[in-house]
Amino acid sequence: MITFDDVVKVYPGGGTAVDHLSLELPTGRTTVLVGPSGCGKTTSLRMINRMISPTSGRVLIDGQDVAGEDEALLRRRIGYVIQHAGLFPHRTVLDNVATVPMLLGRTRRQARTDALGLLERVGLSADFAKRYPAQLSGGQQQRVGVARALAADPPIMVMDEPFSAVDPIVREGLHREFLRLQQDLGKTIAMVTHDIDEAIKLGDVVAIFRQGGVLAQVGTPRELLEQPADEFVAEFVGRDRGLRSLSFDTAAGLPVRPVSEAPDLLLDDAGRPAGWRTGGGAAGTFTSADSLRLVTDLTITSPAGMAVRVGPDGKAEGVVSHHDIADHLVRRRETK
Amino acid sequence: MITYLSNNGDAVLAALRQHIALALIPVLIGFVLALPIGYLGVRFPWLYHPLVNTCGMLYSIPSLALFVFLPVLLGTKILSPLNIVVALTIYTVALLARTVADGLKSVDPLVVQSATAMGYRRLRRLTDVELPVALPVILAGLRVATVANISLVSVGALIGVGGLGQLFTRGFQLFYVEPILVGIILSVLLAAAADLVIVLLGRLVTPWTRFQGAAS
Numbered sequence: 001m002i003t004f005d006d007v008v009k010v011y012p013g014g015g016t017a018v019d020h021l022s023l024e025l026p027t028g029r030t031t032v033l034v035g036p037s038g039c040g041k042t043t044s045l046r047m048i049n050r051m052i053s054p055t056s057g058r059v060l061i062d063g064q065d066v067a068g069e070d071e072a073l074l075r076r077r078i079g080y081v082i083q084h085a086g087l088f089p090h091r092t093v094l095d096n097v098a099t100v101p102m103l104l105g106r107t108r109r110q111a112r113t114d115a116l117g118l119l120e121r122v123g124l125s126a127d128f129a130k131r132y133p134a135q136l137s138g139g140q141q142q143r144v145g146v147a148r149a150l151a152a153d154p155p156i157m158v159m160d161e162p163f164s165a166v167d168p169i170v171r172e173g174l175h176r177e178f179l180r181l182q183q184d185l186g187k188t189i190a191m192v193t194h195d196i197d198e199a200i201k202l203g204d205v206v207a208i209f210r211q212g213g214v215l216a217q218v219g220t221p222r223e224l225l226e227q228p229a230d231e232f233v234a235e236f237v238g239r240d241r242g243l244r245s246l247s248f249d250t251a252a253g254l255p256v257r258p259v260s261e262a263p264d265l266l267l268d269d270a271g272r273p274a275g276w277r278t279g280g281g282a283a284g285t286f287t288s289a290d291s292l293r294l295v296t297d298l299t300i301t302s303p304a305g306m307a308v309r310v311g312p313d314g315k316a317e318g319v320v321s322h323h324d325i326a327d328h329l330v331r332r333r334e335t336k
Numbered sequence: 337m338i339t340y341l342s343n344n345g346d347a348v349l350a351a352l353r354q355h356i357a358l359a360l361i362p363v364l365i366g367f368v369l370a371l372p373i374g375y376l377g378v379r380f381p382w383l384y385h386p387l388v389n390t391c392g393m394l395y396s397i398p399s400l401a402l403f404v405f406l407p408v409l410l411g412t413k414i415l416s417p418l419n420i421v422v423a424l425t426i427y428t429v430a431l432l433a434r435t436v437a438d439g440l441k442s443v444d445p446l447v448v449q450s451a452t453a454m455g456y457r458r459l460r461r462l463t464d465v466e467l468p469v470a471l472p473v474i475l476a477g478l479r480v481a482t483v484a485n486i487s488l489v490s491v492g493a494l495i496g497v498g499g500l501g502q503l504f505t506r507g508f509q510l511f512y513v514e515p516i517l518v519g520i521i522l523s524v525l526l527a528a529a530a531d532l533v534i535v536l537l538g539r540l541v542t543p544w545t546r547f548q549g550a551a552s
Binding site for chain 1: 346444446447450451452453454455456457460465467468471542543544546547
């Protein structure tokens with residue numbers, strides 16, 4: 001666990017960057033610090049590996065004040081990923097990844113062998129090993145950056161806007177990869193972003209900062225969307241936060257009508273939805289594991305105003321309309 | 337010219353050997369001295385401008401004046417090759433200290449920052465990351481210093497020690513063009529060869545520069 005204990009950072013002549021921050025980042029979880037520029041999120045992040053020292057207050061890792069530790073040794077235990085990756089231009093991809101293990105005294109041979117395995121982990125083939133950073137695309141560089149941070153298997157990862165320098169499609173891919181990796185590895189991650197959507201997507205816990213280094217609210221993405229603490233948070237998470245909060249509910253509790261109530265639905269011989277009699281392409285289908293948001297979206301885009309729930313075998317189990325979702329949401333609110 | 341060379345081959349070869357030594361020893365010593373001096377100019381930013389100004393001033397001292405003045409300062413004999421070596425070392429340091437400082441300053445701050453965050457200590461970060469990344473800039477300075485030194489050695493002939501420059505003085509004294517021609521050709525060839533060696537060496541130690549500006 002990483003703990004900020006009443007941390008203040010004042011720059012000489014530059015005002016307050018972080019204002020009495022107390023925050024806990026749970027072990028094995030991703031905590032995202034998010035806010036507008038100048039809110040102190042990056043300053044706070046950099047206090048974890050002592051790139052910046054607090055003016056007052058303490059930053060603790062598992063109860064140990066980081067100020068009492070040797071800077072270099074502390075940093076070797078904390079993986080670090082930055083925007084634009086910050087790779088060493090004079091080293092091959094493989095040697096970039098081998099950096100921290102080599103600093104920790106492992107042999108070059110061992111470090112390189114391990115690095116090769118890591119490249120594969122982040123979705124890069126062994127062909128990339130001998131290349132130099134300048135030969136890679138932005139997204140590939142960022143993957144190498146993540147592999148380099150993971151190389152010494154640090155329990156903690158600090159990520160400073162790791163995905164903001166790549167285009168949206170590449171970012172989408174990196175997000176998926178990140179979530180998959182984190183599910184396997186369970187690192188304690190502190191990440192900074194200015195993108196609230198990214199924060200909600202990647203964070204187990206999200207801490208929203210406001211200008212002047214003040215923590216506005218901490219909570220799970222769902223808590224922030226459903227119960228914003230104030231105007232600022234509500235505004236920051238966006239006007240469509242209600243719709244987006246539907247991402248956190250699955251369709252498991254959503255009642256469906258029998259397929260016979262949708263006479264326009266075409267089924268193939270095996271009972272799988274094949275489309276609508278009125279046209280408009282394939283029928284939108286979902287399983288009970290999909291989110292309510294997806295189901296809502298399907299009913300809106302469907303020519304029949306209905307989405308079809310299918311079982312694991314692909315057979316149609318039932319249908320839902322806009323009205324059914326609306327009724328479900330009303331019931332859900334009443335039971336809360 | 338062929339006859340001149342066949343009659344004076346040994347003397348020309350000796351002059352060439354002296355020329356190489358007088359030009360390159362200062363490059364080596366100057367380079368070693370310039371590294372820490374240039375680093376200080378980056379480590380302590382308030383030192384940078386005084387450093388650049390001092391270097392500029394040193395480099396603007398006329399070489400002949402320095403050759404004549406150094407024996408007084410060092411207590412060496414006026415004909416000692418040491419005067420030339422010290423003078424050219426001063427020029428080399430003046431050129432390279434600034435180049436080293438500028439080279440280190442040219443390293444992307446993100447690269448330095450990520451090296452620090454990986455857990456590099458200051459000295460190892462300098463030797464393993466900052467200097468290698470600054471190397472293309474530093475090598476460019478090294479080429480200038482080397483070629484400049486090779487041409488400056490000849491001036492030493494005016495005070496009696498000047499490698500190939502002695503061929504010029506001899507030629508002028510005897511109204512004899514052959515030694516002058518041989519001297520000019522050999523010093524140009526020497527400068528070109530030294531430059532080429534540095535370029536090839538640079539390619540060998542900075543293989544990554546070939547891809548800079550290609551992708552990404």
